[in-house]
Amino acid sequence: MSLVSGPGRGGMTAIPAELQLFVDKHVRYIQSLDTRKDELEYWLTEHLRLNGLYWGLTALHLLGHPDALPRQEIIGFVLSCLHGNGGFGAAPGHDAHILYTVSGVQILATLNAFDELEERVKDGRKKIGQYIADLQDPETGTFAGDEWGERDTRFLYGALNALSLMNLLHLVNVDKAVEYVQSCANFDGAYGTRPGAESHAGQVFTCVGALTIAGRLDLVDQDKLGAWLSERQLKNGGLNGRPEKKEDVCYSWWVMSSLAMLNKLHWIDGKKLTSFILQCQDPEGGGLADRPGDMVDVFHTVFGLAGLSLLKYPGLAEVDPV
Amino acid sequence: MASHGVARVSGTNPAIRSEELRQKELEQIAAYNNLVDLVNFKVADRQYTVEVLDLTTRLLNENPEYYTIWNHRRRILLDLLLIPSSDDRPSTTLYRRGEELIHDDLQLTFALLRKFPKCYWIWNHRIWILQKGELSFNSASARKLWLGELQLVGKMLHLDSRNFHAWTYRRFVVAQLERMQASVTDTSLESVHSTQSLTESEFAYTTKMIKTNLSNFSAWHNRSKLIPMLLDERSADSAARRELLGDELALICTAINTDPFDQSIWFYHQFLMSTLSPKCASQNMIVRDLSNQDRQRYYAHEMEYIQDILEDETECKWIYEALLHCASCYLEIEGSTQAFTVLDMRGWLRELKRLDPLRRGRWDDLGRSLDIS
Numbered sequence: 001m002s003l004v005s006g007p008g009r010g011g012m013t014a015i016p017a018e019l020q021l022f023v024d025k026h027v028r029y030i031q032s033l034d035t036r037k038d039e040l041e042y043w044l045t046e047h048l049r050l051n052g053l054y055w056g057l058t059a060l061h062l063l064g065h066p067d068a069l070p071r072q073e074i075i076g077f078v079l080s081c082l083h084g085n086g087g088f089g090a091a092p093g094h095d096a097h098i099l100y101t102v103s104g105v106q107i108l109a110t111l112n113a114f115d116e117l118e119e120r121v122k123d124g125r126k127k128i129g130q131y132i133a134d135l136q137d138p139e140t141g142t143f144a145g146d147e148w149g150e151r152d153t154r155f156l157y158g159a160l161n162a163l164s165l166m167n168l169l170h171l172v173n174v175d176k177a178v179e180y181v182q183s184c185a186n187f188d189g190a191y192g193t194r195p196g197a198e199s200h201a202g203q204v205f206t207c208v209g210a211l212t213i214a215g216r217l218d219l220v221d222q223d224k225l226g227a228w229l230s231e232r233q234l235k236n237g238g239l240n241g242r243p244e245k246k247e248d249v250c251y252s253w254w255v256m257s258s259l260a261m262l263n264k265l266h267w268i269d270g271k272k273l274t275s276f277i278l279q280c281q282d283p284e285g286g287g288l289a290d291r292p293g294d295m296v297d298v299f300h301t302v303f304g305l306a307g308l309s310l311l312k313y314p315g316l317a318e319v320d321p322v
Numbered sequence: 323m324a325s326h327g328v329a330r331v332s333g334t335n336p337a338i339r340s341e342e343l344r345q346k347e348l349e350q351i352a353a354y355n356n357l358v359d360l361v362n363f364k365v366a367d368r369q370y371t372v373e374v375l376d377l378t379t380r381l382l383n384e385n386p387e388y389y390t391i392w393n394h395r396r397r398i399l400l401d402l403l404l405i406p407s408s409d410d411r412p413s414t415t416l417y418r419r420g421e422e423l424i425h426d427d428l429q430l431t432f433a434l435l436r437k438f439p440k441c442y443w444i445w446n447h448r449i450w451i452l453q454k455g456e457l458s459f460n461s462a463s464a465r466k467l468w469l470g471e472l473q474l475v476g477k478m479l480h481l482d483s484r485n486f487h488a489w490t491y492r493r494f495v496v497a498q499l500e501r502m503q504a505s506v507t508d509t510s511l512e513s514v515h516s517t518q519s520l521t522e523s524e525f526a527y528t529t530k531m532i533k534t535n536l537s538n539f540s541a542w543h544n545r546s547k548l549i550p551m552l553l554d555e556r557s558a559d560s561a562a563r564r565e566l567l568g569d570e571l572a573l574i575c576t577a578i579n580t581d582p583f584d585q586s587i588w589f590y591h592q593f594l595m596s597t598l599s600p601k602c603a604s605q606n607m608i609v610r611d612l613s614n615q616d617r618q619r620y621y622a623h624e625m626e627y628i629q630d631i632l633e634d635e636t637e638c639k640w641i642y643e644a645l646l647h648c649a650s651c652y653l654e655i656e657g658s659t660q661a662f663t664v665l666d667m668r669g670w671l672r673e674l675k676r677l678d679p680l681r682r683g684r685w686d687d688l689g690r691s692l693d694i695s
């Protein structure tokens with residue numbers, strides 16, 4: 001997920017109260033996230049700090065307030081998570097892992113900060129690229145998360161995404177990676193975490209995203225997958241991640257971006273989804289939750305907003321589905 | 323930071339905590355951060371001791387998502403496991419034997435998985451410690467170790483029959499057991515086909531799970547993956563393959579009759595239909611020598627009983643979708659038919675649009691692609 005450059009789409013027009021997006025509340029909610037050091041939860045979620053920063057930053061860009069967080073401080077923090085081996089940890093002192101390395105690269109890309117990276121870390125881009133490339137399993141084409149070896153299509157997508165943001169895709173064997181993604185396809189046209197695993201909307205996003213980056217969408221059974229994705233929408237307008245599961249705002253992103261990559265956004269009811277996402281807002285404190293009335297968090301906030309952006313909600317910046 | 327299903331209560335707003343609660347939370351934070359600093363310091367200092375291992379246990383119990391601490395734990399264990407296991411010093415707070423260390427981590431991860439069944443790091447660590455355990459045990463004990471895992475994952479799936487971590491873990495454990503059995507029997511030069519595979523029992527397990535809950539798509543999915551292996555291992559001939567296909571179609575027919583509104587069931591039906599197609603890869607076909615006449619018979623039979631259900635369930639969109647799907651498969655094989663008319667197809671499409679307005683755009687596209695709009 002990254003932002004399409006250029007200005008957002010126009011200003012607010014007259015919108016009925018129940019379809020109102022509480023832009024200012026959300027901006028303030030995101031700004032407040034790093035001030036909550038007197039809450040235990042803040043410390044218990046340190047292992048998500050870098051992802052959280054990326055989610056918050058992206059949400060602010062979508063909301064049209066890209067400068068609501070201080071750019072230099074962010075870059076400083078991101079680089080303080082970078083290890084000598086080119087991998088990023090979740091926060092200073094946390095071990096390097098591909099999940100955080102991808103977030104680190106995404107933040108630097110969003111802030112256009114690769115030059116600053118090179119100034120402060122000699123051959124920074126190359127080192128990061130090499131860290132990611134070394135995680136590819138040359139036999140199967142898939143990627144490990146770190147030196148301990150867990151494998152998952154989430155890592156494969158993250159690797160291709162980060163490398164393509166740095167123009168370093170040539171460091172890995174893209175064809176092998178594509179082959180691996182295809183081995184995760186199921187009869188329903190959707191994808192799982194690894195060969196044999198059940199189809200899951202999050203994994204569909206990572207696999208279709210990887211294939212899009214590799215320029216191999218021709219390998220997707222687009223009608224079948226589109227049908228499976230469209231069946232994620234439930235009567236209340238929300239989307240679930242697998243058959244017969246509950247709706248959740250984060251799937252607004254996983255499902256919708258996949259449909260967007262297949263040019264099938266019109267296969268679900270956008271109006272109903274828009275209103276479901278908007279109901280998940282906390283109208284007082286800002287932020288979005290997984291379902292109406294639940295606790296908000298920055299993860300659901302950004303994925304809800306990104307979903308709204310794909311739904312062309314007025315005033316939001318445009319998001320790139322990959 | 324990514325919370326699911328936690329109700330928003332305005333009283334939990336930190337701004338309106340009582341001063342007493344605030345103080346208490348500040349103390350908790352200080353204690354937690356002290357523990358974090360202590361563990362990080364001692365590991366950086368390479369104090370790979372049982373004492374530091376126990377500190378990581380405490381910390382992971384408080385925060386199992388802290389992946390770096392799991393890494394620290396493995397660093398410590400790698401060091402501690404180097405001490406020869408023949409050593410028979412009594413276990414103390416300063417010393418533990420390899421088996422005990424492994425046992426402790428199995429206990430720890432089991433307790434944590436019960437509380438946090440969707441935490442990737444716990445599942446990962448459990449696999450890691452089992453692989454270490456396998457190396458230090460003889461083959462019989464190692465096999466027992468993995469068999470225990472099959473029981474554990476059975477319990478996890480009993481608690482949540484859709485947990486995809488648990489299903490993934492189940493397939494992994496089965497693969498480990500099959501690998502071990504293969505290496506045991508390799509030396510005996512026998513044909514070991516029937517004994518080394520768990521495919522039959524895993525297939526039976528999906529049957530059990532489906533019968534408990536028809537809408538368990540995870541079980542239906544696993545079944546779809548097991549069938550090709552099952553047929554291979556049985557060295558099934560054409561008649562046996564046809565019989566299995568017949569059994570599966572009968573099973574799904576009963577399921578459809580029980581709850582035609584459940585999408586898990588219809589996706590499995592779609593799977594069975596996909597194996598009939600001439601476009602299906604031969605390793606995924608259930609019956610490999612289908613003639614086009616056979617195919618048409620199957621499609622016509624499906625359409626017949628699905629149409630029967632229509633008499634009681636006129637408001638179920640899945641029925642119309644399945645009818646259209648079967649019809650289009652039929653027409654792919656032969657351009658014309660007596661079994662149904664274009665008018666029928668238009669009618670089904672109209673019903674789909676009426677009953678399923680959420681996916682209106684998809685039905686419009688379908689009408690165009692079938693040339694019936």
Ligand SMILES: [Zn+2]
Pocket residue numbers: 248249250251290300326
């Ligand atoms: Zn969610």
